[in-house]
Amino acid sequence: MATPLHMPAPDGGALCRVAPPRGAWWLLLLALTLATSACRPSPVQAPGVTSMRIVEVTFEGVENVDERDLADALATRRDRYNPFEPPRMFNRFAVQQDIQRIQAFYHARGYFNARVVDWTVEPTPDPDQDQRRARVHFVIDEGEPTFLDSVRYGDREIRGIDRRRLLADLPIREGTVLNVDDAERARQEMRRRLQENSYAYARVDMRIYVDREARLAQLFYFIDPGPASQFGNIEVRGNRRLPDEAIRNRIRIRPGNVYRHSLLRTAQLDLYDMNVFSLVTVESMADREQRRAIRFDGARPPAAWQGRDQTLRAHAERVHEQASESGLSLAWDVVDGIRHGAGDLARLDLFDDVAIIDPNVDILITVSELPSANYRFGGGIGIEAGRTEVFGRANAVWRNVLSPLNRIEADGRLGHAWLPSLWQSEETGIVGSAQVSYARPGAFFRLADVNLRLRYEEDIEPGYRYASPRARVGLSRRLTRDLTLSLGYNVDLFFIRDDELRGADSESLLPREFSLAYFDLMLQLDRRDNPLSARRGDYSELSIELGETFALGEYHYLRIQPEFRHYQPVGRRLVLASRLRVGTIFNIGDQPVIRTQRFFAGGSDTVRGFRRRQISPYEFALDDGTITRDAACLGAEESCRRVPIGGFSVAVANIEPRYMIGRDWLAGAIFLDGGFVGDETLAWRLQPGADGLQLGTGFGLRLITPIGPIRTDFAWRLTDDPAFAGIRRFGFYLSIGEAF
Numbered sequence: 213m214a215t216p217l218h219m220p221a222p223d224g225g226a227l228c229r230v231a232p233p234r235g236a237w238w239l240l241l242l243a244l245t246l247a248t249s250a251c252r253p254s255p256v257q258a259p260g261v262t263s264m265r266i267v268e269v270t271f272e273g274v275e276n277v278d279e280r281d282l283a284d285a286l287a288t289r290r291d292r293y294n295p296f297e298p299p300r301m302f303n304r305f306a307v308q309q310d311i312q313r314i315q316a317f318y319h320a321r322g323y324f325n326a327r328v329v330d331w332t333v334e335p336t337p338d339p340d341q342d343q344r345r346a347r348v349h350f351v352i353d354e355g356e357p358t359f360l361d362s363v364r365y366g367d368r369e370i371r372g373i374d375r376r377r378l379l380a381d382l383p384i385r386e387g388t389v390l391n392v393d394d395a396e397r398a399r400q401e402m403r404r405r406l407q408e409n410s411y412a413y414a415r416v417d418m419r420i421y422v423d424r425e426a427r428l429a430q431l432f433y434f435i436d437p438g439p440a441s442q443f444g445n446i447e448v449r450g451n452r453r454l455p456d457e458a459i460r461n462r463i464r465i466r467p468g469n470v471y472r473h474s475l476l477r478t479a480q481l482d483l484y485d486m487n488v489f490s491l492v493t494v495e496s497m498a499d500r501e502q503r504r505a506i507r508f509d510g511a512r513p514p515a516a517w518q519g520r521d522q523t524l525r526a527h528a529e530r531v532h533e534q535a536s537e538s539g540l541s542l543a544w545d546v547v548d549g550i551r552h553g554a555g556d557l558a559r560l561d562l563f564d565d566v567a568i569i570d571p572n573v574d575i576l577i578t579v580s581e582l583p584s585a586n587y588r589f590g591g592g593i594g595i596e597a598g599r600t601e602v603f604g605r606a607n608a609v610w611r612n613v614l615s616p617l618n619r620i621e622a623d624g625r626l627g628h629a630w631l632p633s634l635w636q637s638e639e640t641g642i643v644g645s646a647q648v649s650y651a652r653p654g655a656f657f658r659l660a661d662v663n664l665r666l667r668y669e670e671d672i673e674p675g676y677r678y679a680s681p682r683a684r685v686g687l688s689r690r691l692t693r694d695l696t697l698s699l700g701y702n703v704d705l706f707f708i709r710d711d712e713l714r715g716a717d718s719e720s721l722l723p724r725e726f727s728l729a730y731f732d733l734m735l736q737l738d739r740r741d742n743p744l745s746a747r748r749g750d751y752s753e754l755s756i757e758l759g760e761t762f763a764l765g766e767y768h769y770l771r772i773q774p775e776f777r778h779y780q781p782v783g784r785r786l787v788l789a790s791r792l793r794v795g796t797i798f799n800i801g802d803q804p805v806i807r808t809q810r811f812f813a814g815g816s817d818t819v820r821g822f823r824r825r826q827i828s829p830y831e832f833a834l835d836d837g838t839i840t841r842d843a844a845c846l847g848a849e850e851s852c853r854r855v856p857i858g859g860f861s862v863a864v865a866n867i868e869p870r871y872m873i874g875r876d877w878l879a880g881a882i883f884l885d886g887g888f889v890g891d892e893t894l895a896w897r898l899q900p901g902a903d904g905l906q907l908g909t910g911f912g913l914r915l916i917t918p919i920g921p922i923r924t925d926f927a928w929r930l931t932d933d934p935a936f937a938g939i940r941r942f943g944f945y946l947s948i949g950e951a952f
Contacts, residue, residue, distance in 0.1 A: 260305030264335050264346035266291050273329070273352040276389075277321055280784055285317045286310045288348055302333060302346040314352065322390030324424055324543070325355030357389045361428040366527065370437050373409045378402060390429045392544055395420065399433065399546065406437050407473035412498040412573045413438030415548035419531070421540035430540065432531055436524050441471040441498070444572030450579045454488065454616050459577060461658055462486060463494075471496075471573055478693040483579065485661070485690060486653040487619055488611055491580040496573050585610050596816060597943040598674070598823030600634040601643065603627025619651045629672050632823065639710075641677060645669040660687040663700075674825050675855040676711040676722055678808075680704055686732075696736045703764050704728040706808065712855045716839045718831055720807050720857040728806070729765030731758045740779060745914075745921050745950060747787045751777040759809070761801060768801030771809065773862070777952055785872040791952040793864040796894050810858025811889050813906075816945035817952070818864050819887035820927035821908025823939065828856035829891040830935045843934035854935065859889035863896050863905075866952060870914070879914040879921070883951075902933045908943075920948045 269290050271279055283289065288310050291300040311328045318326030330351040335344045363386055365379060382398040399416045406414035417434040443465050448456040463479035476494045483492045532542070591604035605625045613620050626644035630637040647667040655662040663686040670679045686700030708722040733756040740746040757771040773795030780788045799805050814822035832840045833853040845852035868883040885908045888896060897904040910927035929941040 260303040262302045262304070262346075264302040264333075264344045266300045266302050266348060267345040268347040270347070270349045271352060272349065273354060276323070276354055276357065277318070278784075282314065282317055284784070285313055287313070302348070307331065307333070307348065310350075314350065318352075318354065319543075320392040322358040322360075322392075322429070323354050323356075324358055324422065325353075327353055327355075329353050356427055358422060358424070358427045358429050360384070360386055360388055360390045361430055362386060363431045363433075365433045366435050370406070370411075370435065372440060373406065373411075378405055384431070390420070390422075390431075392420065395431055395544075396546060402433065402435065403548075404473065406435075407471070410440045410442070410471045411437040412441035412471045412473070412496060413569060417528070417548060418544070418546040419528075419542060420544040421535040422543040423538075423540050429543070430535065434524055434528055439569055439571045441571045441573045443467055443469050443471055444497075444570075444574040446575045446577065448577045448579070450581070452581055453584075453612050454579075454581065458616055458654075459483065459579065462654055463577075465575060467572075474693060476575070478690070479577070481693060482690055483577070486617065487651065488582055488617065488653075489579045490582050491578075493576075493578045495576050495578075497576065498573050582611060584612055595633075596824065596945055598632045598815075598826065599629060600631075601627050601629040603644070617653050617655075621647075621649045621651075623647045623649075631672055631674065639672050639674075639677065641672055643671045645671075656687055660689040662687060674823075675713070675857075676807075677709045678722075679707045679709070694737055694739050696734075696738070698732075698734045700732045702728070702730050702732060712853045713831065713833055713839070713857075715837045716831075716833045717837070718833075718839045718857075719804050720831060720855075722807055726766050726806065727764050728767060728809070729760055729763050731760070732756070740777075745916075746777075746779040746789070748779055748781050750779065751775075755795075757809070759800075759805075767803055767806050767809070768799075769805045769809065770798040770800060771805075772796060772798075787870045789866075789868045789870055789950070789952065791864070791866040793862070794896070795862045797860045798893055799860070805860070807858050810860065811862035812856060812858050813862060813864055813887035813889050816925065816947055819885040819906060819908050820883065820910055820925050820945060820951070821885065821929040821941065821943050822887070822906065823943070825856050826936065826939065827887045827906050828889050829859050831855050831857050843937065846934070846937045859891050860893045861888075861890040861895050863888045863898065868951070870950075877916045879916065880911065881914065881925075882909075882911045883925070883927075884909045885927075900931050902931070905931070906933070907931045910943075912945075914950075921950065923947050923950060925951070 266288065267290060269283055269286070269288055271282065274282060287306040288303070289300055311331065314328050315326060318324075328350055332349045334347040334349070336347065363384055369375070370378070379402070382401060383394045384398045395418060399418045403414050403416045406416070415436045415438070417436070419432045419434070421430045421432070422428070444467055446460050446463075446465065446467065448459050451459060463482050465475055465479055473496070476496060480492050480494045483489055483494070535542070586607075586609045588607045589605070592602070594601045594603070603625055604627065606623070608622045610620045612618060624644070624646045626642070629639075629641065629643045631639040645667060647665065649663065649665040651664075652662045654660075663684070665682075665684045665686075667682045667684075668680070669682065671677065682702065682704045684700050684702045686698060688696065688698035690696050705727050706722070706725065708724050708726075711722045713721045733754075735754040737752040740749040740751050743751075753775045755771075755773045755775075757769075759765055759767045759769040759771075761768045773793065775791065775793040777789070777791045780790075782788055795811055797805050797810065810828075812825040812828045813819050814826035814828075815824035819827055830841070830843065832843065832845050833855060834840065834845065835851045843854075846854065864885075864887045866883065866885050868881050870879055870881045872879050886898075886900075886905045888898060888905045890896060899905065900907055907930040908927050909930055910925055912923060912925035914921040914923050923946070925943075925945040927943040927945065929936075929943070932941075
């Protein structure tokens, strides 16, 4: 989810939010570019570096590989003017090495006869600067490909794992052009599957033999599972204030449990969830072996094979002899690291040339603790369609208060808001919030984290303003590496001021004072590669809110809202991002669900091209106190106040292709957003139109910075509704982070 634009202050601790005034967004974008350009690092004067800036790298004769992949494998690259990297200058020594890199690139893709026929560099003057520009051109003869004739996986049976499951869906197929990268991915996947089935010391070695005249290759995998293992001792390093036992109790690894490699990553995430460490590494001693890839073109197996047991080594030597007699040459030999060293690894002994390995795998946890206190101050201006705001903010965090793991955070925010804009203000006033929260990891019988929060908030929404003291007590726990569950009980008090429906006979009228009490449940399954700017994976969420009346609440309802996001890479630069969110509210009690808890859509994070909360059922209040649902009153002479009242069903869908324009610092996107909010339970009308799905489209840029992507979106409303009369179709949005 995107957030308002926050930039770190010069002292590294303050926060400020910046957004452009309407009609001057390009000035802010230009200022950001100039500011970052001024800090661009100077090029390192390595041997062979010239004063020529590389403006183009081209290839001739490339037909069977992706030119972009080939260009990324070279040190000679086009300078794309990344403001966070030094400029790329022509280096004559690097070009000589790139010739070898090109040949290695083709060899790894089955083109063993590929070679660089010629290369040229064309220096030209740069009209804007004193330095010259260089255009580098490579001429390549690819030759003919080598095909994978056979794939063999050895003859060893592995106890406890089905062979078909071990070899299922590997990214390698007979009859295709040889690709060493695919073969290596298959090797790593087999090793991962073995480690997930208790074989912590599993090694999968790989050899590729090639008949260059026949252009055929044979691929051999040699599988050495090692002993079935269990977790051993757990050592903790780097902690100063937190005791070792508190860290051991936090993770779900216990000595004597069956070894599962994925539990190491889960343990790392569990420790990060404590919010007391800046760095956490969790590693097994079985993984501390150094692994290396050896390309070997001779008749003698590498010495690394001497570390294998007698059966495996005899099998490898037999395969090597048969391949040599058939006229095949050893082209690639990938060997996992030798088991050596009796200390940290596993107390290795050699007896009769047989490795005896302790099946108890020790775990090493290394942590770096956060400081005991952090303070941040800042402020800024924010402008988006429908709202202008100026504010100041302060934040403080104290850790290990009174006892280890206790965490207290205070956050304050004070500002002034204008709706819909500073220049056409219809609603204006003081806004802000003050919050104090307490967190204790593993406090609930070591099963879940306890969170307590007290909050006071004053804000303005379209149609009303309010003050609200709130309290929440919650529990959260990471169930697996990707799955997190949180439960909470909330009590919110509302004091409503200036409701636009005041004096009217409406079921949506907000009482001057009311209370809400509800349970909330959040189940999250996060398989994204990067939560802030995902390029691969998916994210699922189920949110349930149950309002109750047996304690402090006045409204009884059930609100359910699932959401799904998917990120699919298409090539190296394009990512297709999509999201679907639906929801509905069941009114269980006698009173209709209060307006504050209903669904709304529109804005930078849901449907762009619309104002925040613009997509909603409306009521129109007249001066005489009557209420109508007919938007025709907006064009009449009498005063007609447009009030979004929210709905009982919502659907939001987004499709957004994102393309890396610069190598790693600038991206572009186009998007199509759709949203519907209905006034009935389980009623979704997805036909585009005035009373159905509202559509918005547009494009945007993302400036990739060390603090996250700065997102600018330009959107246009495609569909219309009589209730939107007088609201412009165009919208501009500026924030940090993607919309989803």
